[in-house]
Amino acid sequence: MxxxxxxxxxxxxxxxxxxxxxxxxxxxxxxxxxxxxxxxxxxxxxxxxxxxxxxxxxxxxxxxxxxxxxxxxxxxxxxxxxxxxxxxxxxxxxxxxxxxxxxxxxxxxxxxxxxxxxxxxxxxxxxxxxxxxxxxxxxxxxxxxxxxxCALGTLLVPYGGWLAAGLQAGETVVVNGATGAFGSAGVAVALAMGAGCVVATGRNEAALRDVGTRFGPRVRAVRMRGDEAADRDRIVAAAPAPIDVVLDILPPAATPAQVRAALLAVRPNGRVVLMGGVGMAGGPGLELPYPWIMRNNITVRGQWMYPPDAAGRLAALVRSGLLPLDPxxxxxxxxxxxxxxxxxxxxxxxxxxxxxxxx
CATH class of the missing domain: 3.90.180.10 (Medium-chain alcohol dehydrogenases, catalytic domain)
Incomplete structure (x- = not known):
């Protein structure tokens, strides 16, 4: 062969x-x-x-x-x-x-x-x-x-993140790094699973606009400008309700500050799932405030890939019409x-x- x-x-x-x-x-x-x-x-x-x-x-x-x-x-x-x-x-x-x-x-x-x-x-x-x-x-x-x-291979990665987060219908979520292949797929999967609103972050304004126009008012696009505190304020302001889940799927070229800008926007008792590549190319680690995590009952979880049964479940979402492959x-x-x-x-x-x- x-x-x-x-x-x-x-x-x-x-x-x-x-x-x-x-x-x-x-x-x-x-x-x-x-x-x-x-x-x-x-x-x-x-x-x-x-x-x-x-x-x-x-x-x-x-x-x-x-x-x-x-x-x-x-x-x-x-x-x-x-x-x-x-x-x-x-x-x-x-x-x-x-x-x-x-x-x-x-x-x-x-x-x-x-x-x-x-x-x-x-x-x-x-x-x-x-x-x-x-x-x-x-x-x-x-x-x-x-x-x-073949889009299943792209969609499965953020699907694994949402499963790890225990995403529930109606929740308000953030996809941090929504302008890449996996991040934009994460927006589509969250909507298919019933998220009430997805705040999509990124630095590429044209790509953000594309993601926002594809899905309508359930998606709120926020351009990240590099100021950690100001970026966080814009994320919180864009969300129509307290943020239940943050899925970080930023690439290796991103900085820990870009992760924190979204991560620290989650509500008390909220969940954070880390799936991106920050740190893989070297550089500083992700410094998080211990008192804030403890006092606000924040769950921070790493997730690599997805559980063994995820592919069949995701294919069922496609078959149902909730997650079309046409885009x-x-x-x-x-x-x-x-x-x-x-x-x-x-x-x-x-x-x-x-x-x-x-x-």
Whole structure:
């Protein structure tokens, strides 16, 4: 089969013929129909982002495909079924604290690297092998829509944050960093889950305007200007009610002050979920006032990715019409133009825009 292979950081991906994967017990082989190209994929492939991958590797986190072959212990999946390929691979020998691999993207711990040694390659290939539980059934979908269904990979990240926060219908929430792909998706997911109002923050005025006009009066856009206290005042003023939840999903280039500006706007007994990349590129940590957290009963929680059942639940939101995929604009590239897709994703990122690879 054909696959895009990363042989060395800083080198272009090469298209090569590699052995077909074989499904063993607890595994499934899927024909990859579409997979998304992350906006920062080029930074992973050139080594700028210190993501742990053992080279050579076929990269690619998740996607949409059809089941080609099943291991002997499969009981419900069927050959030919459409599935979402969930890249979040969890070790099976620790239910309470499993090691986690993002297949085709990063293995951030020693245990994850052991998973990476077996589930080594990702979805930038005609076929890929994943754990049985990572092939999430989607039901019937039109072949022409498979690229747009790749939006599940973007939507799932903030969905995991809202699940961690215990978001309730009617609540007032903040998405801190709403102008990127994951942040804007967080706005859409919060509305689909019944949030009464979403305060969307960001520094890009045009992108903020775009997010605000897409969803109407339930979204209040607040441009962040760099003064922590003043930015917080604008967030509080924009909210029609006390802020119940803050979801921070800022990128690594943001500062701790940008996080605090929104975090400290939450009401007493409020919840904060941290999902962004602040601090990953170095610099100071997030300093929070101990007395304020304690006296106001604030819950501050970190959340990486999402629970194992999230993909099926999110797909149900899409099926119901509460979370339409139509807003996503997609640009598609065949496998042999993978390096063009990497460059395109970097320069054409933003709310509801995806670069799709079609192996």
């Amino acid at each position: 054909k696959a895009a292979v990363l042989k060395a950081f800083g080198q272009p991906l090469s298209i090569e013929t590699v052995p077909d994967p074989v499904a063993g017990p607890g595994e499934v082989v899927v024909d990859v129909a579409a997979t998304r190209m992350l906006a920062y994929a080029g930074e992973v492939f050139d080594g700028t982002r210190d993501y742990a991958l053992v080279l050579p590797v076929v990269p690619g986190p998740g996607g949409i495909g059809r089941v080609r072959a099943l291991g002997p212990d499969a009981t419900q999946l069927k050959v030919g079924e459409w599935v979402y390929l969930d890249p979040t691979v969890r070790a099976r020998d620790s239910a309470q604290a499993p090691d986690i691999l993002l297949q085709g993207l990063t293995a951030p711990s020693e245990g994850a690297r052991r998973l990476h040694a077996h589930f080594h390659d990702g979805s930038f290939a005609e076929r890929t092998r994943v754990p049985l539980e990572n092939a999430k059934p989607l039901g019937d979908i039109a072949a022409a829509d498979v690229g747009r269904w 996503f604009e997609i640009s598609e590239f065949p496998l042999d133009r993978v390096n063009e897709a990497v460059a395109h994703a970097a320069t054409n990122a933003g709310p509801f825009r995806m670069t799709i690879l079609r192996p």
